[in-house]
Amino acid sequence: MRRVYNFSAGPSMLPLSVLERAAAEMTDYQGSGMSVMEMSHRSPVYEKIIGETEQLMRSVLNIPDSYKVLFLQGGATTQFSAVPMNLLTGSGKAEYVISGQFSQKAYEEARRYGDVRVLASGADNQFRRIPVFSAREVRQDADYVHICYNNTIFGTRFPEIPDTGKVPLVADLSSCIMSEPLDLSRFALVYAGAQKNMAPAGLTVVFVREDFLGKAMAITPLMLNYQVAAEHSSMYNTPPCYAIYIAKLVLEWVRDDIGGLAGMAERNRRKARRLYEYLDASRLFSNLVETSSRSIMNVTFTTGDRSLDERFCLAADQAGFVNLKGHRSAGGMRASIYNAMPEEGVNDLVAFMEAFEKQD
Ligand SMILES: Cc1ncc(COP(=O)(O)O)c(C=O)c1O
Structure with a gap:
């Protein structure tokens, strides 16, 4: 499987x-x-x-x-x-x-x-x-x-x-x-x-x-x-x-497995924090949302270069991180990290983005 x-x-x-x-x-x-x-x-x-x-x-x-x-x-x-x-x-x-x-x-x-x-x-x-x-x-x-x-x-x-x-x-x-x-x-x-x-x-x-x-x-x-x-x-x-x-x-x-909504919130906030911290430190990717308005479910980001964004989505897709393309009206990328996305999914995505950034 x-x-x-x-x-x-x-x-x-x-x-x-x-x-x-x-x-x-x-x-x-x-x-x-x-x-x-x-x-x-x-x-x-x-x-x-x-x-x-x-x-x-x-x-x-x-x-x-x-x-x-x-x-x-x-x-x-x-x-x-x-x-x-x-x-x-x-x-x-x-x-x-x-x-x-x-x-x-x-x-x-x-x-x-x-x-x-x-x-x-x-x-x-x-x-x-x-x-x-x-x-x-x-x-x-x-x-x-x-x-x-x-x-x-x-x-x-x-x-x-x-x-x-x-x-x-x-x-x-x-x-x-x-x-x-x-x-x-x-x-x-x-x-x-x-x-x-x-x-x-x-x-x-x-x-x-x-x-x-x-x-x-x-x-x-x-x-x-x-x-x-x-x-x-x-x-x-x-x-x-x-x-x-x-x-x-x-x-x-x-x-039973997550600890109710309190446990869910902790897990979701950790996932979002991991991505935003990386994006704020990155020299390639950025998130353009004002900090106080940032979603913990949908994290948008871009390189600012449409063809590079496309290249990133393609490489990510091949590596098993799928559906990262942003909505057609917003462009760029979007990682929707809803409840069922495991923490490893976000950690692995960040590691993949770091590697992409290094080789770019
Ligand atoms: C915030 C929000 N409202 C409304 C909709 C539309 O929902 P539906 O496709 O269930 O009609 C969506 C779908 O993505 C949504 O994200």
């Missing part, structure tokens, strides 16, 4: 032990005589899987009891529409912080539904810094403020949860969910596509405070209505059964 170090921005690596367990249970899940892929989602054996997944998620991520956990589909992108359709129904005003391409997309979608304004934007500095704002600048009658907590493409993240006064906060956590402890009680709603830190593609999770349910616009499709999903325990229709089962295995891995 040959496994590469996969630095893909998503879908991305899953823990090897999870893949092996899934393989062992592939054709006969715990004596059921069938694969989880083949099960009715209404069968007792599957109901146990989804129930345990929710309980594990609640305990590992410390989700307050007053929040509903929803297992949905359609990716984080569908939430760009679902969030305004469900929440933009009080004053009809919302504030969006533009910290990268995904928050821009979320903003553009939300504008179709109400009086939606850009509260702050990092476009002027090529998204190398998280835009700052104070609660005083937030329209205090707005229905919510939307942020993207970690910006997958530009490699930035909010250094802390911003203060929005009394206006509810909504966050896209797609590329940082479960990477470190986060006080979820500070948010009215968070959402994430699961394909980076949690599961394969196909599952989207939403944690929403119960008092934000039941406010959706009348035109909201049933499948985008949080109240409908909550009332049917995420089973209004067939849920992404297999992705939910893998999420359960990943949660067990975080709890």
Whole structure:
């Protein structure tokens, strides 16, 4: 078996032990005589899987009891529409912080539904810094403020949860969910596509405070209505059964092998520190993100020379460090070092970069 170090921005690596367990249970899940892929989602054996997944998620991520956990589909992108359709129904005003391409997309979608304004934007500095704002600048009658907590493409993240006064906060956590402890009680709603830190593609999770349910616009499709999903325990229709089962295995891995989110955070911070320290000392590569805005999940870097960047990606790929090419809108390189990337993967990558730098 040959496994590469996969630095893909998503879908991305899953823990090897999870893949092996899934393989062992592939054709006969715990004596059921069938694969989880083949099960009715209404069968007792599957109901146990989804129930345990929710309980594990609640305990590992410390989700307050007053929040509903929803297992949905359609990716984080569908939430760009679902969030305004469900929440933009009080004053009809919302504030969006533009910290990268995904928050821009979320903003553009939300504008179709109400009086939606850009509260702050990092476009002027090529998204190398998280835009700052104070609660005083937030329209205090707005229905919510939307942020993207970690910006997958530009490699930035909010250094802390911003203060929005009394206006509810909504966050896209797609590329940082479960990477470190986060006080979820500070948010009215968070959402994430699961394909980076949690599961394969196909599952989207939403944690929403119960008092934000039941406010959706009348035109909201049933499948985008949080109240409908909550009332049917995420089973209004067939849920992404297999992705939910893998999420359960990943949660067990975080709890049992990593030491929960505290252990996960330590490991992730060590990995990021190793890369940033090397990049800051390197004479060939550099990271252009302002220090306080640096992501611990997506580390961007460049030589400043496009053809040299390409040469590096090719050499890295041949050496087993794959998917290091940066996003087409940002250029350069990006190492996505999500939860499942082992520390050796980062240490070996740094050693490879040092060797590349020496021979250049
Ligand atoms: C922060 C963030 N938001 C949204 C998305 C879009 O997610 P999806 O492809 O699940 O719709 C991504 C995907 O990479 C992302 O990184």
